[in-house]
Amino acid sequence: MTATAMPAGTGAAHGGDAHAHGHHYTTTGLDNRKIAIWALIGSECMLFASLISTYLIYKGKSLVGPYPHEAWTDPATGTVYNPILNIPVTSFSTFVLLMSSLAMVLAHNAVVNKGKPRTGFWQKLEGNSVFWLVATALLGTVFLMCQAYEFTSFVHEGLKLGTNLFSSSFYTLTGFHGAHVAAGVLWLWTLAFIDLKRGLGPADGISVDICALYWHFVDVVWIAIFVLLYLIK
Amino acid sequence: MATTVAAPSYAPPRTQAAEAKGGIWSWIATTDHKKIGVLYLFTALFFFIFGGLEAAVIRAQLAAPNQSLVSAELYNQLFTMHGTTMVFLAIMPLSAAFFNFLIPLQIGARDVAFPRLNAFSYWVYLLGGLFITAPIFFGLAPDGGWFGYAPLTTRQYSPGLNIDFWVLGLQILGISSLAAGFNFITTIINLRAPGMTLMRMPMFTWMSFVVQFLVVLAFPVITVALVFLQFDRFFGTNFYTLSAGADPLLWQHLFWIFGHPEVYILILPAFGLVSEVIPTFSRKPLFGYSVMVYSGILIGFLGFGVWAHHMFSVGMGPIADTVFGLTTMLIAIPTGVKIFNWMSTMWGGALKFTTPMLFSIGLVSMFTIGGLSGVSHSSPPADLQQTDTYYVVAHFHYVLFGGSIMGIFAGIYHYFPKMFGRLMDERLGKWHFWINLVGMNLTFGPMHFSGLLGMPRRIYTYDANQGWDLFNMMSSVGTAIIIVATLIFVWNFFASLRRGPVAGRDPWGASTLEWSIPSPPPAYNFAELPTVTSRYPLWDLTEGDLTKEHHEAPEARDRRIPTAKELGIPMPADTAKPALAALGLTVMVGGMFLKHVNMTVFLAVVGTGAVVFVGALYAWLTSPLEEAH
Numbered sequence: 001m002t003a004t005a006m007p008a009g010t011g012a013a014h015g016g017d018a019h020a021h022g023h024h025y026t027t028t029g030l031d032n033r034k035i036a037i038w039a040l041i042g043s044e045c046m047l048f049a050s051l052i053s054t055y056l057i058y059k060g061k062s063l064v065g066p067y068p069h070e071a072w073t074d075p076a077t078g079t080v081y082n083p084i085l086n087i088p089v090t091s092f093s094t095f096v097l098l099m100s101s102l103a104m105v106l107a108h109n110a111v112v113n114k115g116k117p118r119t120g121f122w123q124k125l126e127g128n129s130v131f132w133l134v135a136t137a138l139l140g141t142v143f144l145m146c147q148a149y150e151f152t153s154f155v156h157e158g159l160k161l162g163t164n165l166f167s168s169s170f171y172t173l174t175g176f177h178g179a180h181v182a183a184g185v186l187w188l189w190t191l192a193f194i195d196l197k198r199g200l201g202p203a204d205g206i207s208v209d210i211c212a213l214y215w216h217f218v219d220v221v222w223i224a225i226f227v228l229l230y231l232i233k
Numbered sequence: 234m235a236t237t238v239a240a241p242s243y244a245p246p247r248t249q250a251a252e253a254k255g256g257i258w259s260w261i262a263t264t265d266h267k268k269i270g271v272l273y274l275f276t277a278l279f280f281f282i283f284g285g286l287e288a289a290v291i292r293a294q295l296a297a298p299n300q301s302l303v304s305a306e307l308y309n310q311l312f313t314m315h316g317t318t319m320v321f322l323a324i325m326p327l328s329a330a331f332f333n334f335l336i337p338l339q340i341g342a343r344d345v346a347f348p349r350l351n352a353f354s355y356w357v358y359l360l361g362g363l364f365i366t367a368p369i370f371f372g373l374a375p376d377g378g379w380f381g382y383a384p385l386t387t388r389q390y391s392p393g394l395n396i397d398f399w400v401l402g403l404q405i406l407g408i409s410s411l412a413a414g415f416n417f418i419t420t421i422i423n424l425r426a427p428g429m430t431l432m433r434m435p436m437f438t439w440m441s442f443v444v445q446f447l448v449v450l451a452f453p454v455i456t457v458a459l460v461f462l463q464f465d466r467f468f469g470t471n472f473y474t475l476s477a478g479a480d481p482l483l484w485q486h487l488f489w490i491f492g493h494p495e496v497y498i499l500i501l502p503a504f505g506l507v508s509e510v511i512p513t514f515s516r517k518p519l520f521g522y523s524v525m526v527y528s529g530i531l532i533g534f535l536g537f538g539v540w541a542h543h544m545f546s547v548g549m550g551p552i553a554d555t556v557f558g559l560t561t562m563l564i565a566i567p568t569g570v571k572i573f574n575w576m577s578t579m580w581g582g583a584l585k586f587t588t589p590m591l592f593s594i595g596l597v598s599m600f601t602i603g604g605l606s607g608v609s610h611s612s613p614p615a616d617l618q619q620t621d622t623y624y625v626v627a628h629f630h631y632v633l634f635g636g637s638i639m640g641i642f643a644g645i646y647h648y649f650p651k652m653f654g655r656l657m658d659e660r661l662g663k664w665h666f667w668i669n670l671v672g673m674n675l676t677f678g679p680m681h682f683s684g685l686l687g688m689p690r691r692i693y694t695y696d697a698n699q700g701w702d703l704f705n706m707m708s709s710v711g712t713a714i715i716i717v718a719t720l721i722f723v724w725n726f727f728a729s730l731r732r733g734p735v736a737g738r739d740p741w742g743a744s745t746l747e748w749s750i751p752s753p754p755p756a757y758n759f760a761e762l763p764t765v766t767s768r769y770p771l772w773d774l775t776e777g778d779l780t781k782e783h784h785e786a787p788e789a790r791d792r793r794i795p796t797a798k799e800l801g802i803p804m805p806a807d808t809a810k811p812a813l814a815a816l817g818l819t820v821m822v823g824g825m826f827l828k829h830v831n832m833t834v835f836l837a838v839v840g841t842g843a844v845v846f847v848g849a850l851y852a853w854l855t856s857p858l859e860e861a862h
Binding site for chain 1: 414851
């Protein structure tokens with residue numbers, strides 16, 4: 001038996017203070033939620049990888065139009081359908097979502113530096129966590145409105161959910177992303193509401209931090225979608 | 234008189250049933266990982282028996298040629314639900330019972346990282362399991378096989394509600410597994426006691442750790458595959474509609490990218506359990522601990538690169554076939570390493586053939602048979618002869634019954650005393666083992682032959698004189714023997730709960746932290762967080778004297794275990810919000826099948842479920858984990 005001689009009991013004195021009131025011992029020193037959100041993000045990567053792969057596999061395989069990047073004439077009716085994807089509108093919504101990540105960073109910064117003395121309008125604005133949380137949520141909401149507009153106009157142009165392989169995979173992928181943005185917006189409004197009600201301080205940094213990680217992840221996924229679906233023809 | 238070994242200082246002083254809090258509410262509202270583990274164990278054993286009965290009907294139908302005990306339609310439902318039940322409702326949750334009960338104890342933690350999420354996982358599992366199981370009583374059970382190949386399962390070819398129940402039920406169950414996956418990853422990374430480095434973790438915790446990564450990376454893929462199928466069936470998308478140009482292999486690829494890691498999700502926890510049992514009853518440390526860790530990780534990693542060996546017969550072409558044949562052969566290496574390490578652990582050890590040890594040896598030998606037949610169909614030309622025949626059925630039953638179930642039985646006999654404070658009967662346990670071993674080999678052994686003689690899977694009957702009659706009769710007789718063995722187990726389990734001998738802290742002289750505390754452990758597990766200095770803390774404590782029996786000193790019998798409150802340990806409060814959220818989620822997702830029954834009822838049910846789910850979730854997330862004190 002290769003016993004490392006030290007009896008296990010001797011170390012108990014160190015472990016003993018680990019359940020000091022209100023502070024739970026963790027191995028890494030990190031909050032549990034931080035590790036869990038990274039695990040969630042890893043899992044979400046596989047979710048979006050599956051959705052994006054399916055879109056790419058089905059790219060160009062639709063038997064009937066409308067198509068994403070080229071016009072299509074219905075041989076039966078002779079109706080001409082325009083290319084579906086509207087790059088300028090989506091470029092704008094992409095920009096909005098990127099800016100929301102900036103606001104998110106500033107919101108986190110404002111929460112963890114709460115209590116720092118600030119003078120002047122700009123410094124006070126920088127430290128106003130409610131403002132930045134609401135700004136992030138609003139920018140996210142604008143993105144969702146752009147997506148709602150996009151979906152509505154596509155349907156009017158003749159692309160319904162079951163029209164072809166492109167429509168099925170496009171709406172499902174971007175819809176799943178939109179649902180993630182919507183969940184994030186709900187999360188942000190909740191944080192903003194709590195901040196307004198009782199004020200978030202440095203001790204709440206982790207609560208904002210995990211929301212921010214999720215939000216940035218959803219943002220990064222959109223970058224991938226924007227490039228792979230919209231920009232590459 | 235047995236020698237008394239001083240309990241380590243971090244162990245609470247006495248072995249006695251923990252604070253007795255009874256009543257059904259204490260189970261519904263519990264956030265204690267041990268109670269949730271026990272809930273998982275009972276529920277999963279129920280589903281194991283249920284899935285076994287489905288198999289019994291299948292074997293009765295196939296015992297002789299041209300029988301008509303069940304209709305072809307019901308037969309389809311039976312084999313579909315047998316597979317679905319055993320994979321998702323029996324083996325995975327039986328493993329989850331051990332994840333819950335053991336991981337915090339093995340790493341020296343008070344609970345899992347998110348106790349309420351843990352309760353949520355259980356309730357989602359229970360409700361989802363009932364949702365997917367209940368339809369069989371109405372003749373509406375899923376009937377597309379546990380792998381649910383689309384386009385067969387699209388509305389066009391499966392118009393009934395059957396597949397709707399399957400799609401929705403698996404979505405619900407997936408949420409349970411994913412939530413548990415995040416929880417245990419965080420628990421193992423972040424709640425290890427001081428000194429419990431990764432390479433000091435018990436092997437069961439290590440294998441569970443690998444499994445959680447497989448779960449969180451594989452389940453999203455089947456989620457997407459199921460979402461496609463659900464959208465096709467409910468909202469008219471055409472992911473699997475061949476007439477719209479869909480790829481007939483899309484489902485197969487997505488399903489098996491999930492499905493093959495799932496195989497390791499099913500087997501690695503059992504590997505972990507026997508890696509606890511074999512060193513204990515060989516009185517030796519596990520041979521090649523670090524290689525065991527690395528081979529487990531490698532199995533998990535390679536498990537994502539072999540999925541298309543389930544698809545050799547679809548015509549992927551020689552390059553894909555070769556690549557997936559090679560990766561499949563590669564995975565035999567880390568698996569073989571484990572087999573040899575268990576044998577090397579036993580080599581020269583002071584072996585004690587207790588029931589858990591017998592079942593562990595059963596796993597090592599029976600899994601090896603299943604592993605070898607697996608290697609035989611890693612070769613695409615051989616697989617073309619074997620695929621869709623009973624040879625494959627024989628293969629995966631040796632792996633899952635001979636492997637996973639044997640390992641889980643080893644775990645149940647081994648940890649029953651820790652869970653319930655009493656030992657199971659050894660004599661009945663050995664009867665269970667030997668009868669089970671005979672029954673299982675008689676059931677699945679002949680399937681190699683009927684399969685190689687060409688008997689296809691999933692046929693509800695067959696004509697006489699094709700050379701299959703004898704083998705089928707043998708398989709059916711074997712199933713009856715397994716039933717006898719299982720009845721002995723059930724009797725032993727429940728009788729031992731009441732009348733088994735009191736176990737004490739460490740009845741087996743085992744080495745890991747969970748054996749340092751009373752059986753059953755108090756709610757807070759460890760009075761003080763232990764500090765760990767080696768892989769075998771309890772063997773260090775007894776300074777190499779491993780053969781002495783460990784019993785509590787009689788004078789200690791009457792001392793009561795202090796409660797968490799007396800020790801000033803903050804504990805998570807009981808709450809039923811996770812159970813309520815699980816109910817809302819199940820109603821919301823499960824209620825979707827009503828879309829094709831009645832639109833108004835559909836909207837009302839799904840809406841109610843959504844409101845309950847979101848409401849309970851908000852109430853849960855905005856309330857503190859621990860009672861104010």
